[in-house]
Amino acid sequence: MFKSGCVCCGTESDFQEYIRYQNETVFSHYEGTIIGKCVTCGTLKTFPKINAAFDPQENHTRVYEKDIRKFEKLFQPIVDKIKRHKPTGRILDVGCATGILLSLLKKERYDITGIEPNRKEYLKARKRLGSRVVNTTINIYIRKHRKKFEGIIYNHVLEHIEDITNELKSAKKILKPGGIIVIGLPNTDNIIFSLRKKYWEFLMPTQHIWHFGKKQIRELMQKNGFKIIDASYSDDDRFDYPLAKRIYFKCLSFINRLLNTGEAQLLVVLKTP
Ligand SMILES: [Zn+2]
Incomplete structure (x- = not known):
């Protein structure tokens, strides 16, 4: 058991060791990393090995730009959610990377901003x-700009941020009344993670600080003054895996769908009055 800050209390909470990367061969770059489970809320948190801090300047430009169509397809469900809940208006994408998602929103005539x-x-x-x-980051942005938004996007961003409570507080300040936040993030509440545990491809413990299941993200949102009004789940298609493995994962995806869950969760949350 060890103590660390958790999203549930804002102060120190007790964490129990849940996953340890030790004597790894395939995942040798995670060697020494521990993922702990908060005994209060059940959220998983990464404790990286010494000298392996998270690097926000790690550059993924080539990954995005190599296959723009693939990412456009991946981002389309986010565009659809925004169109359903906010047909027009100002949209902010926090952690917009190379701007592929914002380009899709621009085509839909939204007034776009990216951080x-x-x-x-x-x-x-x-x-x-x-x-x-x-x-910049949102905390610096809100000090310099007065713009308010109908919608804010955090697509695979929140799990990288240590102080999520502070981040959501900033987002709330620039959200118009009735505004929404669209959140995409991995979901530990799924059969593929249950079976693969530390070998689940989307744990990514050199990048992700937090790992949420359905219950933990719902409680986190409630605690910070948001209500989930729309939730959907999906699995990675693993198109570059060998056929036999793809069939195996397709079967697991079928179970996920039956249980109304998946490896990724896409949530729409509303600021509660
Ligand atoms: Zn906790």
């Missing part, structure tokens, strides 16, 4: 979308 702290990804987004993208 990206990673310098290289920001430069690519700026090339794509011009001055609508800012190289």
Whole structure:
């Protein structure tokens, strides 16, 4: 048992060791990393090995730009959620990376803004979308800008942020009344994680600090003044895996669908009065 800050209490909570990467061969880059489980709320938290802190400047530009169509397809459900809940208005994408999702929203005639702290990804987004993208974090952005938004997107971003409570507080300040936040993040509440545990591809413990299941994310949102009004789940298609493995994962995906869950969760949350 060890103590660390948790999203449930804002102070120190007790964590029990849940996963340990030790004597790894395939996942040798995670060697020494521990994932602990908060005994109060059940949220999983990564404790990286010494000298292996999370690097926000780790650049993924090439990954996004190599296959833009693949990411457009991945981002389309987010666009659909926004169109359903906010047919027009100002949308902010926090951690917009190279701006592929914002481009889709621009085509749908939304008034778009992007925030990206990673310098290289920001430069690519700026090339794509011009001055609508800012190289900063939300906490700095709200001190300099007075714009308010109908919708804010956190697509696979929250799990990278240590102080989520503070992040959501900032987001709340620039959300118009009745505004929504669209949140995409991995979901530990699924059969593939239950079976694969530390070998689940989406744990990514050199990048993800937090790992939430359905219950933990619901409680986190409630605690921070948001209500989940829409939730959907999906699994990765693992299109580059060998056929036999793909069939195996398809069977697991079938079970996930039966249980109304999946490896990724896409949530729409509403600011509660
Ligand atoms: Zn906790």
